[in-house]
Amino acid sequence: MALARNIIDIAVAAAEKEKADRIIGVNVVVGELRGIIPAQLIFCFGLMSENTLAAGAHLNLETRPLLGRCRTCQEDFAVKDYMYVCPRCEGQDIEIVSGTELRVRDIEVE
């Protein structure tokens, strides 16, 4: 999983910049649409972080639901079951406002 590698690289770079000795935790924001399987990502992270500053660190995944905004009437709503249809006006021109995130939010170091 390349994502685990990227997460480790980002976390280690941030820790090195602050001259930290060790990373204890990594908090990652993951949108629902990303279809990430948490157990898999956490497993890869554990394996690939060996012998890095992030060895033994806890990977915490904070998931964000899929939210849409109707471009016709500006209604915000939760997209359930991938139904991109506005519940208020039945418009189908929907902008995704949340649910595609994939970022390292912060890390806990010592």
Added chain:
Amino acid sequence: MKINVMTDILEANDRIAAVNRQLFDSHKNLVLNLMSSPGAGKTMLLEKTAQALRGKLRLGVIVGDVETARDKERLEKYDLPVVQLNTGSACHLDANMIASALPHVDLTNIDVLVIENVGNLVCPAEFRVGEDFKIMILSVTEGDEKPLKYPLMFRESSLLLINKIDLLKYTNFNLDEAKANARKVNPNIEIVDISCVTGEGISDWAAWLSGCYKRKFGTNSLA
């Protein structure tokens, strides 16, 4: 101590993809990132495409599929520039792998560059490589519920090719259901039914390609 990071996990990849994209644009290349499950028919589609575009648009291919090293040989029969990437055990292509292949591709002699991604419905959808469009193949031997199982790939794709429709009568694949599922995940997706064996729909696909090329460059094709 807590350190704020706020770094997009794909940022490094997307930066390289943007550089690739600039290079493609400056060479007047329309670039497509072709994704599917293993065996859905990516290489065979490219064989058909080479024939359909002959004399109209010059096709080039970067093959990144690890499963079949013979893909390159299959395509070279059609007199195309084909570059095979050595992806090892990678489950997708990323922008850096494409950047490393580009010195081996003569972009000046290509109008349409198709990148055959690794056969996988998950990871390839995450990574931009510098393409104009992501497109995908779903074959009728796979099941019409696939769009709901792998929403990101269908969401990211501009075009869905439903392949192997010559086999429809031997499967319980419901074409209408598959299209409804794909549109549920991505209301803007275009869908073309094809068979690489009978050639059905290949001219529609070629027309889609020419249309994209024309929209991007305002000209029909090579002189």
